[in-house]
Amino acid sequence: MDRTAWQELPPAAREAVEKHTGPVEHADTAGNGVMSRLACTLHTASGRLFVKGTRLDDEAAWMYDYEARVTRCAPRAPHVLWQVEAGGWLLIGYEFIDGHHPDLAPGSPDLAPLVDTLTAMSAVPWPEAVRKKPLHVRWAGFFPADRTPDLEGGALVHSDVSALNMLATADGIRLLDWALACPGPNWADTGFTVVRLVHAGHTPEQAEEVAREVPAYRAAAPTAVSTFAHALHALWESRERADPLPHRAALTAAARSWAAHRDLIR
Numbered sequence: 001m002d003r004t005a006w007q008e009l010p011p012a013a014r015e016a017v018e019k020h021t022g023p024v025e026h027a028d029t030a031g032n033g034v035m036s037r038l039a040c041t042l043h044t045a046s047g048r049l050f051v052k053g054t055r056l057d058d059e060a061a062w063m064y065d066y067e068a069r070v071t072r073c074a075p076r077a078p079h080v081l082w083q084v085e086a087g088g089w090l091l092i093g094y095e096f097i098d099g100h101h102p103d104l105a106p107g108s109p110d111l112a113p114l115v116d117t118l119t120a121m122s123a124v125p126w127p128e129a130v131r132k133k134p135l136h137v138r139w140a141g142f143f144p145a146d147r148t149p150d151l152e153g154g155a156l157v158h159s160d161v162s163a164l165n166m167l168a169t170a171d172g173i174r175l176l177d178w179a180l181a182c183p184g185p186n187w188a189d190t191g192f193t194v195v196r197l198v199h200a201g202h203t204p205e206q207a208e209e210v211a212r213e214v215p216a217y218r219a220a221a222p223t224a225v226s227t228f229a230h231a232l233h234a235l236w237e238s239r240e241r242a243d244p245l246p247h248r249a250a251l252t253a254a255a256r257s258w259a260a261h262r263d264l265i266r
Contacts, residue, residue: 002037003029003030003036003037003038003039004037004038005027005029005038005040006024006027006029006038006040006042006051007027009038009087009089009091010086010087010088010089011087012086012087013084013086013087013088013089013091014087015086016084016085016086016087016091017042017051017084017086017091017093019084020081020082020084020093021042021044021046021049021093022044022045022046023044023045024042024043024044025043025044025045026043027040027041027042027043028040028041028043036052036053036054036064037053037054037055037058038051038052038053038054038089038091039051039052041096042093047096048096049081049093049094049095049096050078050093050094050095050096050097051091051092051093051094052064052091052092052094053089053090053091053092054089054090055088055089055090056085056088056089056090057088061090063179064090064092064179065083065090066130066132066179067092067177067178067179067181068080068083068092069127069129069130070127070130070156070178070181071094071178073124073127073130073156074121074124074156074158074175074178074181075117075120075121075123075124075156075175076117076120076121076172076173076174076175077174077175077176077178078094078095078096078097078174078176079094079095080092080093080094080095081093081094081095097167097169097174097176098167098169099167099168099169099174100167100168101163101164101166101167101168102114102163102166102167102168102173103163103200104163104196104197104199104200104202105200105201105202106200106201106202106206110168110173111210113168113172113173114166114173114193114210115210115213115214116172116173117166117172117173117174117175118161118189118190118193118214118217119214119215119216121156121158121175121189122155122186122187122189122190122214122215122216122217123186123216124155124156125154125155125156126154126155126156126157126182126183127156132181132182132183133182134152134153134182134183134184135151135153135157135159135182135183135184135185135188136148136150136151136152136184138182139151139231139235142231142234142235142238143227143230143231143234144227147223147227149224150185150221150223150224150227150228151184151185151188151224151227151228151231152184152185153183153184153185153186153188154183155183155184155185155186155188156181156183157181157182157183157184157185157188157189158175158178158180158181158189158192159180159181159182159184159188159189159192160177160180160192161175161189161192161193161196162196163196163200165177185216185220185224185228186216187214187216187217187219187220187225188228190211190214190216190217191211191217191225191228191229191232192232193210193211194207194208194210194211194229194258195207195232195251195254195255195258196254197210197211198254198255198257198258199250199251199254204257204258204260204261204262205261207258208261225262226259226262226263229255229258229259229261229262230259230262232255232258232259233252233255233256233258233259236248236251236252236255237252237255237256240252
């Protein structure tokens with residue numbers, strides 16, 4: 001996506017933001033990791049904050065509003081500071097979080113705080129006021145229809161728990177970018193994390209050992225976890241065939257490894 005810089009915004013949009021922030025001293029545009037029309041860190045006299053947004057006529061503008069509504073309810077998420085519509089733009093201010101992307105490799109000191117964050121995430125219900133397709137509907141066609149109950153649930157699921165969407169801080173691991181969140185099983189984000197752990201160098205057995213430290217995952221029915229693992233592998237394999245981006249092959253291989261492991265322990 002073509003990124004818009006802070007100074008390229010219409011004056012009315014910048015003025016609306018500065019009513020909340022005070023004068024912006026300078027702005028740093030984010031790199032390629034954030035898929036937003038505008039994504040930048042603003043530096044002001046009172047500190048830093050993160051802003052993302054898009055033009056109001058963008059067909060995906062609803063997703064920014066949706067993400068902000070979910071983020072307000074989400075655990076370990078940045079605080080939503082304000083939301084404005086001005087100059088033809090929708091802009092949302094978020095708490096700036098200072099931290100580093102966690103290391104998910106075996107033996108990493110970031111694994112314990114990761115388990116703590118996943119445990120906190122598993123305890124939060126989906127906000128009923130926000131309408132979104134649940135995980136079992138989103139994944140329809142990638143698992144047998146008679147296994148639908150395995151993927152049903154009313155928890156708030158982030159669904160994209162990569163290290164790039166996490167920041168390790170002195171207060172634990174915080175989770176960013178809730179745009180793909182949906183209702184699902186309370187152990188689902190831990191399931192997504194298993195594949196990320198395998199991708200980071202764990203064997204499937206080691207990854208599940210970490211995952212079982214999360215009570216919700218430990219209590220999940222083994223057949224449900226297996227349905228999840230196979231559906232995730234099928235989904236990612238389909239995406240890799242349709243659009244073979246550089247990062248997808250290794251992630252698909254990790255998902256394949258986990259699904260094969262689930263077959264062995266049935």
